[in-house]
């Protein structure tokens with residue numbers, strides 16, 4: 001099973017979600033939160049200005065140069081899961097490095113007009129390695145971990161699968 005930056009993002013938020021995603025048990029594609037993510041990315045960075053990069057295991061939102069430096073950026077809806085997003089971006093920075101590209105990372109939250117810097121330094125590498133090992137261990141399990149209610153559940157596209165009628169979606173996507 002291939003590791004991806006997106007799976008690491010899910011792993012950092014909910015182990016069960018990461019397992020379900022990795023096993024291609026797809027969530028509700030019409031979920032309003034998935035739609036919102038697509039819309040926000042499209043509106044914040046029109047297609048004409050985007051420099052997306054797709055490589056095996058990664059789909060980076062933006063790759064651009066700034067005063068001779070390569071900047072790899074991910075666009076997020078909010079800063080709420082910034083630590084999970086950092087892991088995802090660290091993974092992309094590592095992949096770029098394997099392709100011979102040294103880049104600095106930036107998490108961009110256009111809705112909040114905020115940017116967070118992400119560096120593949122010693123600490124970042126150690127965090128990434130620990131997360132990869134944790135994810136690999138999880139994916140070896142034959143069954144997903146049981147659902148555990150967390151604040152993210154209300155916005156999760158698997159909420160019906162995990163909770164049925166027990167959990168209403170968040171009224172404000």
Ligand code: SF4
Pocket residue numbers: 014015016017146147148149150152153154156157158159160162163
């Ligand atoms: S609904 Fe909650 S427990 Fe289920 S996958 Fe989503 S975040 Fe995890």
